[in-house]
Amino acid sequence: MSTFKAPKGTYDLIPPYSAKYLAVRDAISGPLRKSGYGYVETPGFEDVNLFARGVGESTDIVTKEMYAFETKGGDKLALRPEGTASVLRAALEASLHKQGNLPVKLWYSGSYYRYERPQKGRYRHFSQVGAEAIGAEDPALDAELIILADQAYRSLGLRNFRILLNSLGDKECRPVYREALQTFLRGLDLDEETLRRAEINPLRVLDDKRESVQKQLVGAPLLRDYLCDACKAYHEEVRALITAAGVAFEDDAKLVRGLDYYTRTTFEFVHDGLGSQSAVGGGGRYDGLSEMIGGPALPSVGWALGVDRTVLALEAEGVELDIPATTSVFAVALGEEARRVLFGKVTELRKAGVAADFSFGGKGLKGSMKDANRSGARFALVAGERDLAEGVVQLKDMEAGEQEPVALDALVDTVRAKLA
Numbered sequence: 001m002s003t004f005k006a007p008k009g010t011y012d013l014i015p016p017y018s019a020k021y022l023a024v025r026d027a028i029s030g031p032l033r034k035s036g037y038g039y040v041e042t043p044g045f046e047d048v049n050l051f052a053r054g055v056g057e058s059t060d061i062v063t064k065e066m067y068a069f070e071t072k073g074g075d076k077l078a079l080r081p082e083g084t085a086s087v088l089r090a091a092l093e094a095s096l097h098k099q100g101n102l103p104v105k106l107w108y109s110g111s112y113y114r115y116e117r118p119q120k121g122r123y124r125h126f127s128q129v130g131a132e133a134i135g136a137e138d139p140a141l142d143a144e145l146i147i148l149a150d151q152a153y154r155s156l157g158l159r160n161f162r163i164l165l166n167s168l169g170d171k172e173c174r175p176v177y178r179e180a181l182q183t184f185l186r187g188l189d190l191d192e193e194t195l196r197r198a199e200i201n202p203l204r205v206l207d208d209k210r211e212s213v214q215k216q217l218v219g220a221p222l223l224r225d226y227l228c229d230a231c232k233a234y235h236e237e238v239r240a241l242i243t244a245a246g247v248a249f250e251d252d253a254k255l256v257r258g259l260d261y262y263t264r265t266t267f268e269f270v271h272d273g274l275g276s277q278s279a280v281g282g283g284g285r286y287d288g289l290s291e292m293i294g295g296p297a298l299p300s301v302g303w304a305l306g307v308d309r310t311v312l313a314l315e316a317e318g319v320e321l322d323i324p325a326t327t328s329v330f331a332v333a334l335g336e337e338a339r340r341v342l343f344g345k346v347t348e349l350r351k352a353g354v355a356a357d358f359s360f361g362g363k364g365l366k367g368s369m370k371d372a373n374r375s376g377a378r379f380a381l382v383a384g385e386r387d388l389a390e391g392v393v394q395l396k397d398m399e400a401g402e403q404e405p406v407a408l409d410a411l412v413d414t415v416r417a418k419l420a
Contacts, residue, residue, distance in 0.1 A: 007124070007125075008118060008124070009116070009118035009123050009124030009125065010123060010124055010125040011123060011125070015326075019323045019326070020311050020314070020321060020323070021127065021307055021311060023156075023321050023323055024129075024156065024307050024310050024311055024314075024321075025109050025127075025129055025307055027152055027155050027156045028129040028149075028152040028305050028307070028310070029107055029109065029129055029152075030152065030155065031148040031151045031152050031155075032107040032131050032148060032152075033107070035105070035144070035148060036105045037105040037106060037107040037131055037133075038105065038106055038107070039106070039107060039108065040087055040090055040091075040106040040107070040108050041108060041110065042080070042083070042086040042087060042089070042090050042108070042110075043080075043086070044079060044080060044110070044111065044113075045077045045078060045079050045080060046077065046078060046080055046085070046086055046089065047075075047076070047077060047078075048066070048068050048076045048077055048078040049076075050078075050085050050086070050089055050293060051066060051078055051080070051081060051082075051085055053292050053293055054084070054085035054088075054261055054289055054292055054293050055081065055082060055085060055261065056201060056204075056261065061081045061082065061114060062081075064115070065081060065114040065115045065116055066078050066079070066081050066114070066115070067079040067081075067113050067114075067115060079112075079113035080110075080112055080113065081112055081113060081114045082112060082304065083108055083110065083112065083128060083130045083132075083304055084130070084132060084261070084286065084289070084302055084304070085261075085289070085293065087106055087108055087130070087132050087302075088132065088134060088289060088290060088293065088295070088298075088300065089293060091104055091106065091132075091134050092290065092293070092294075092295040092298075096134070097134060097135050097295075097296070097298055102134075102135035102136050103133040103134055103135045103136035103138075103141060103300070104132075104133070104134040104135055105131075105132075105133050105134075106131070106132050106133075106134070107129070107130065107131045107132075108129070108130050108131075108132075109127070109128070109129045109130075109307075110127070110128065111125055111126070111127055112125075112126055112127075112128055113125055113126075114126075119276075119277070120275070120277065120312070121274055121275070121276075121277030121308070121309050121312055122277050123308060126306060126307075126308050127306070127307040127308055128281075128304045128305060128306055128307060129304070129305050129307060130283075130302060130303060130304035130305070131145060131148070131283075131302055131303055131304075132300060132301075132302035133145065133300060133301050133302060134290075134298055134300040135298045135299070135300065136299060136300075137287065137299035139234050139235075139237035139238045139241060139265075140237075140241060141301055142238045142264075142265040142284075142285060142301050143238050143241035143242050143245070145283065145301060145302065145303055146163065146165075146238075146242055146247065146249075146267055146303075147242065147245045147247055149269065149281065149303055149305060150163065150247045152305070153269070153280075153305075153310070156310070156314060156319065156321065157314070157317070157319040157321070158271075158310070158313055158314060158317060158319065159317065160271060160272060160273060160313075160316075160317055161269055161270065161271045161280060161313065162248075162249075162250055162269070162270050162271075162272070163247065163248065163249040163250065163267060163268070163269055164249070164250050164251075164252040164255050164267060164268045164269075164270060165238075165239070165242075165249045165250065165251055165252065165255070165265075165266075165267045166223070166224070166251065166252050166253060166254075166255035166256070166265075166266050166267070167223070167224065167227060167231055167232075167234070167235040167264050167265060167266070168203070168223060168256065168262050168263055168264060168265075168266050168284070169223055169226065169227050169228070169231050169263070169264065170228070170230070170231055170263050170264055170287065171263075171288070172228050172230070172231075173226055173227050173228035173231055174223070174226075174263075176226055177221065177223050177226035178202055178203075180221045180226065181198075181202040181203070181205075181206075181220065181221055182198055182199070182202045184219075184220050184221055185198040185202055185205055185220075186198070188216045188217075189216065190205075190213065190216070194208065194213065203223075203256045204256070205217075206220065206254055206256050207256050207257070217254075222253040222254070223253065224253050231264060234264055234265075235264065235265065238265050239251075249267075252268075255267075255268060257282055257283075257284060261286040261288065261289040261292065262284040262285065262286055263284075263285050263286060263287045263288060264284070264285040264287065265284050265285040265301065266282075266283075266284030266285070267282055267283060267284060267303070268281070268282035269281040269282060269305065271309070271313040271316065273313060273316030273317060274309060274312055274313060274316060277309065279306075279309070280305065280306055280309040280310050280313050281303060281304060281305030281306055281309075281310070282303060282304070283301070283302050283303025283304060284301065284302075284303075285299070285300070285301040286300055286301070286302070287299040287300065325355075325375070325376030325377060325378070326355060326375075326376065327355050327356065327357045327375040327376060327377040328354055328355045328356065328377055328378050328379065328415075328419055329346075329349055329354055329355070329356040329357070329377055329378070329379045329380070329381060329415055330356070330357050330358070330359070330371065330372040330375045330377035330379070330380050330381070331343070331345065331346050331356065331357070331358045331359060331380075331381040332359050332365065332368040332369060332371075332372060332380055332381065332382045332383075333358075333359065333368075333383060333384075334365060334382070334383065334384035334385070335384055335385050337385060337388060338383045338384055338385065338387070338388060341383065341388060341408070342358065342381060342383055342393070343358060345381065345393070345408070345411055345412075346358045346381075348411075348412050349411075349412055349415060352412050352416060353416075354412075354415055354416060354419065357375055357377070359371050359372070365382075372398065373398065377398060378397070378398060378399065378418075378419065379395055379396060379397060379398060379415065379418070379419075380395075380396040380398055381393050381394070381395060381396075381411075382394040382396060382403075387405070388408075390405070391407060391408050391409075392405040392406060392407055392408060393405070393406055393408060393411060394406075395411075395414070395415070
């Protein structure tokens with residue numbers, strides 16, 4: 001037993017369970033890679049002000065959940081709590097927006113960190129796949145991202161998820177709503193911290209999960225009643241495009257998400273089989289974020305989907321992913337000469353694109369065949385001195401239990417043909 005354990009609220013991914021995570025990441029990124037999105041990877045930590053400005057100083061993420069620290073050199077950094085601000089920073093730093101091909105379409109995958117009370121579906125270290133389309137204000141772009149996320153989930157076999165959709169307006173109409181909402185909130189019996197938050201960003205109060213607060217929010221003014229004509233038209237076009245694509249959604253007038261940078265389109269993917277942590281992903285448009293972090297005006301939209309919660313959603317629905325065995329051929333050598341020969345054949349098979357493994361550690365036939373069974377390999381290669389003298393190896397079909405001799409010089413082609 002090791003002296004050390006994974007920190008509270010974190011987890012290790014180990015085989016075979018880790019294969020689910022790899023499959024989910026691949027499925028989520030698949031539609032993006034076929035739709036013009038290029039891969040981007042950013043550091044695990046950034047200047048703390050990148051998140052304070054972008055995510056919002058009134059958010060729980062910045063005030064309570066962010067891992068912030070000062071380096072020996074005096075730099076104030078934070079482990080990234082989300083991906084959008086980092087990806088936008090990277091795009092601006094590389095001047096991708098100046099290359100004349102807008103929007104800049106990027107996807108990413110990685111680990112993120114928030115200091116939260118650990119529970120199932122909520123971790124202090126978690127994994128996401130995200131997508132950002134930077135530099136274009138187009139309802140078709142918003143619709144595209146929602147449709148691609150829907151395709152990704154359905155490709156995994158998920159069915160019992162819902163898409164919640166709302167509009168948060170823009171700098172023209174939101175100030176009027178903000179004032180109306182603040183007036184309403186000032187009349188409620190709220191604690192001092194919540195009232196302070198209402199003065200900074202009243203929309204954050206709508207996202208408060210406490211029942212005592214939610215009860216008082218009944219009758220609160222709704223942003224949809226304050227949208228300007230341009231925002232109404234934009235939102236209706238997003239709705240029409242999603243509907244035409246056959247993607248079902250629900251209008252949710254109270255949906256605001258947990259970050260300050262959202263404007264206009266905002267959406268969330270929820271799964272009712274996950275209990276209180278029902279959100280499996282979400283996103284929206286963030287037209288002013290670039291300017292918040294010192295860049296030019298670059299209207300943008302994106303989302304992030306939780307790999308951890310997607311795996312939990314699959315388990316809640318009883319969906320078993322079709323994950324191929326990591327090994328197709330497992331070699332079992334009997335004797336030193338056979339070890340040298342079969343080790344060489346395993347290397348040849350790998351070069352030919354066949355997933356192959358070898359029985360290491362000098363085990364006997366019984367122990368080595370147990371390893372072959374555990375590997376999930378379709379075939380086992382077995383050879384001893386007599387086989388080598390005849391120039392063959394025994395190829396055993398682990399599913400059918402049948403075995404046949406195969407000439408050494410024809411082994412690679414024979415195996416590839418049988419696996420095709």
